[in-house]
Amino acid sequence: MIKIGLAQINPCVGDFEGNFSKILYYIDKARKKEVDIVVFGELSLCGYPPEDLLLKPQFIEENIRYLNRLKSYTKKIKVILGFVDRRRDKIFNAYAFFEDGKLKDIYHKIYLPNYGVFDEKRYFTSGEKIPFYFLGDYSFSVNICQDIWQKSYLERLSKKNLDFIINLSASPYHLGKISLRKSILSQASQYLNCFLFYCNIVGGQDELVFDGTSMVVSPSGKVVEFAKRFKEDFLIFNFNKNKRLVPQQLRVSYVEEVFEALKLGLFDYVKKNGFKKVIVGVSGGIDSALVVSLATLTLGRKNVFGLIMPSQYTSSQTFDDAKRICKNLRIKFYTVNIRDIFEAYLSTLKPFFRNRPFDNTEQNI
Known part of the structure; x- marks a missing residue:
């Protein structure tokens, strides 16, 4: 039997010291739990997605400097984590495999996604070689995110009689993504x-939310262990290929799933950008009511301020609703009448609105 630990961490893009400290914490925890291999997600050292920071040489150098620092902390354990590798004028989405204080191997991601929110081909060069390793009587391979989604990659792996695969991922959330990912795996x-x-990462990064939900899937295609959704977690799995395992059910409520994703995305956007408090415009309508309620539940009422901005088009009922929402949430709010500002806009735009009837265009300024 071997112990494999999936460290589902919440990294921050560019926060090398913070990410490094978090990685060391889970390595130490894994060592105390006598874990054989501890795994971190895709680009967990520098955070995902680094985007145009990859065009800055100092960003790549700092990432490699921290990787070299990590080596001495990997004694008596095996550590696999994502980082950015550099070979001459090319950079790679890579993982480093440390074993007992030594760098055992480096792998370069082969399949680079370039659709939707992904833009990896703009920065990275594709790898070519697929690695194979042994741990006692167990044979295994390790890859990165999109690799495992590709039939041609699986065909190359199928030529070996492997006991297990490890996949490092940075797979962002969208509605239904957890079920889709489970099906692919x-x-x-x-x-x-x-x-x-x-092993997936978790957390909000700019416009993306990563849900975590790391998992262990058996040869029969059944999920036998899940990590938490939308939270950091450390999943330790006692692996014995001959042991019969009971499949686990991940019950997904779409409403709860979206709610947790919104909270995590909002919280991390505020925290990772260094904000302490937020101001939310409250109109009295359902949209702003939802936003200010979500902000209050996520950040705490003392960190949220309401801003009500009535004009000559604001009805007394709408104005009262806006105040009632803030009072019900027990948040501090301010009222700023924007009538004079609105009139100034009308005056400035008068030449462009000439000979046109007054309608919703003016009201929506």
Whole structure:
């Protein structure tokens, strides 16, 4: 039997010291729990997605400097984590495999996504080689995120009789993504007839939210262990390929899922950008009511201020609703009448509105 630990951490792009400290914490925790291999997510050292920071040489150098610092902390344990590798004038989405204080291997991600929110081909060069490792009687391979989604990659892996696969990921959330991801990983594990250890990152980064939900999938395609959703977690799995395991059910409520994603995204956007408090415009309508309620539940009422901005088009009922929302949430609020500001806009735009009837265009300024 071997112990594999999936460290589902919340990294911050560019916060090398913070990410490094968090990685050391989980390495130490893994060592105390006698874990054989501790795994971190894709680009967990520098944070994902680093985007145009990758164009700055000092960002790459700092990332490599912290990777070299990590080496001495990996004695008596195996550590796999994502970082940015550099070879001459090319950079790679990579992982480093440390074993007992030594750098055992570096792998370069082969399949670089370039759709939707992904733009990896703009920065990274694709790798070519697929690695294979042994731990006692167990054979395994390690890859990164999109690699495991590709049939051609699985075909290359299928030529080896592997006991398990480890996949480092930075897979962002969207509605239904958890079920989709589970289906893809299930198909991969069945095709390869081996266990699959999937380690995702968690947290909000700018417009993206990463849900975590790291998991262990059996050769039958059944999920036998889940990490938490939308929270940091450390999943330790006692792996014995001959042991019969009971499948676990992940019950997903779409309403709860979206709510947790919104809270995490909002909280991390505020925290990671160094803000302490927020101001929310409250109109008395359902949209602003939802936003200010979410902000209060996420950040705490003392960190949220309401701003009510009535004009000559604000009805007394709407104005009263706006105040009632703030009072019900017990947040401090301010009222700023914008009638004079509105009139100034009308005066400035008068030449462009000439000979046109007054309508909702003016009201929505």
